[in-house]
Amino acid sequence: MYLPDAMIPALLRLTHAHRPFRSAQGAEDAIRERALRPAAYGPPARVRPDVSITVDRDGATPVYTVSPTSGGSSGHVIYAHGGGWINTIRSQHWALIFQIAAEAQITVTVPIWRLLPYGDAREANALMLRLHTALQRSGHPVHLAGDSAGGQIALSAALALRDAGIAGIRTVLIAPALDLTISNPRIPDVLPTDPWLGVDGCRVLAEKWAGDLPLTDPVVSPLFGDLHDLGPLLLASGTRDILNPDAHLLVEKARAAGVDVTFLEREGAVHDFPLLPTRVGAAARARIVAALREET
Template sequence: MSLRSRLIAQSLRGNKLLYSILRPSPKIIQWYVHPQTWIVGKLFSPFGVRTGKTSFGNVPVVTFTPKKNVRKDSIIVYLHGGGYCFGSSLTTHRIGLANLCKITSCIIHSIDYRLAPKHPFPAGMNDAMQAWRAIIADYPDTEIILSGDSAGGGLSLALMMRLRDEGLRLPDAAVLFSPWTDLTCSSETYKTLAKVDPMLPSSAPNHCAKYYVSDIDKRKEPYVSPIFGDLTGLPRMLILVGDREILLDDSRKIGEKAKITGVDIEVDIWPGMFHDWWLFGSSIPEAIKCLEKVEQWI
């Protein structure tokens, strides 16, 4: 773990403490986080990437395009994280997606699906499905890689299961960063890693799950919590997760279950890393190394 990673991890503990004390609503989190990350994203996104707003299937999408050496054979479709309650392509995820675009040389279509609590499940899933149908119609002969982080990683898994169940085209591969796959929040690492995780309080996922799916029993449905679903027939996958995040078991258990069903999957656990470290871009060397691993894998 680099010195810069250690410093950023320590700085994150302040936000973790504030969340634990104040327990802000999603609206307050958006008000606090989105303007800051929009400014930071504008200032520190890498050169060489063009961004533009568009839509697929009437769902808002932000497209990231490399200015040079664009890959013609592959694109990435992205679903951002944020507990299904906050986050967007041009705020929380701008730096990370611009770096992913630049390093992989892939065009990225990042879907800004509707968020809870105003739009609980299945609104986000339906938006992802609607956008996906339009994207595959526009790219019939192109390799499509589905990607997402945290809640967006879980939504990516759920989307793939629904595509399979409805007989629609699946992505050719999937790259998931620290996916949130169990909205019952019952895995062991919620307890064992609660103190070492510098970013996520163990209560935060439960709060987000409540806004996304208020009925506790429905949180075990596969399209909500993919860990309870059948992964048979899904495409090859790469999961990248840190060993200091409470969602670690969400990745490990998906990896174990996927292997049993015959899915080609790699779960890459990064020592010392915290939740979604790759979003910090060139601030920490492990972020760039992570995206270089993705580029090699795809």
């Protein structure tokens, strides 16, 4: 069953999803709350029958592997979940991950990277690179994907891997955070229409996530990186999302660098719309699955 798109902004406000992002105090409160009461991150007890799940560890970090149960797997994708660097993986992420594994016939690796106040961009980047290096030994393609904060992690990892000599990685980005300076001059125009994200809280979270790196370091803000020799990008973004203006900049910069970019922009859609239980979200999920399937 799908929800009408028009209901989503009201639901976001009703659940106070915007609270950590709208004010500096909201962000600080959310960091303290998440440290005091960590949320459960494990997959749901009931999963679709066409996938299997195992879990391992990278040091103290849980790393899940979701595989198709029939037809074999022809590749890998590392999925970095979103959540504003303070929220862990949720049921919507798991549902998309299961769909990717089953319908794209691909194995999905899901690291539960450390959130604020303990994790930072440098640590997440190193984790993604270790996982990619290990999966490469299979001899199959290894792609990257992520949404929101996880989109930042995924694209920053693609840049670092390219710099390490691994070019041409396919990357799927869902409403990614691209420039953590949050300085795009078009953001104030979008802000009144965005029911989820805000500027003041996001700036606090961004500064803490950067750790000892400048906000303009590509490990923190991948929009500042050199995009040459990246593999194909699929980018999904809604126009009621303050991250949408930077999505346009990424598309322009990537195409100028010769990167093959597919831009799924949805007029009137909110942040992370492909993860939502709407017809528009379902259509975007199908495009994501198709993009990963065609490259494996």
